[in-house]
Every structure is written in structure tokens, then in C-alpha cells.
Amino acid sequence: MKVLNKGSKGNIGQQQGFTLIELVVVIVILGILAATAAPKFIDISSDARKAARSGLEGAVKSAITLGRSKALVSNILNDGVSISGSFVNMVNGYPSVIADASADGTTAAKAYNMSFLLDSDEVTSADWILTGTTLTISLAADCTITIQNATATVPPIVDGVETCA
Secondary structure, eight states: OOOOOOSSOOOOOOOSOHHHHHHHHHHHHHHHHHHHHHHHOOOOHHHHHHHOOOOOOHHHHHHHHHHHHHHHHHHHHSEEEEEEEEEEETTTTTTTOOOOTTSSSTTSOBBOGGGGGOOOOOOOGGGGGTTTEEEEEETTTTTTEEEEOOOOOOOOOOOBBBOOO
């Protein structure tokens, strides 16, 4: 039998673990780290706008390609083709950004432009601005897509501002 003296050190009656002060200090340090790191992960709205712009740009390029394919199959390059039962103006075999008069002289309801080929929840008709032969689609002031109408020698040019801050 082992007898412990009062002055001897043994493990009887000793507790192991953290004190309340140590736990509070660790929690405070974790709180400070979270407060400095969280904004970088939480503020992803600019990333979302960039992704929406990238998706819309892809949709615009796909619409141009599909319209071009329809025009080539129909062998109609500078008039217009029927897509889903509606007349879409063509310029050199590409969908036009302008909804002008069709070949028979009618306007508006019969002559659609490239926006007819796009169906997007990201933008409304107020976000489509036509200036001359350039169509601008705006997701935000610094987040736009511009489509320049095709010419006899140049296909439509898709560009724009992609800062999306």
C-alpha cells in the first residue's frame, strides 16, 4: 500500500482542463479573426454580378451563333428569317441589334432584333439601350455587354465593361 504524504505530489484531487479565463481568451481571439476574415467571404455580390455578366455574354454569343446557323440553313443573309414563328432581322447572316422595318416595309411587331433570341431573368427591357448600331445590356453601371451590329465584312462584336464591382 502506498501512502502519500501531505507534501508529496500525486494526481489525486487534481483536475485537468482549461480555466475559464483561458477559454474566454481563445473565444475572443477567434472572434477577432472571424471579424477580419468574414467580410472577404460574405461580400460576394461583385462575384455574383461578374458571373451573371459572363453567363449573359455566353447567351448573347450563343444567340448570335444560332441565328447565324438559321440564316445559313435558310440561305437568307440580309433579309430576315423566321425563328419560332417570328421574323428576326439579319445583317450579313447575323441577327441584327436593330429592330427596323422588315423586307416588306412593316415595323415593330414583325421585325425583331437579337433581344428576341435572348430570354434572361438577369435583365429587363429597361436594361437594353440601343444607340445607333450598338446594343448595350446593363446589369449595373460598371457591368455591361455591348453588341455592335454586323457589317458586310465584320461579324457582330460582343464586348462591354466587366468590372462589376
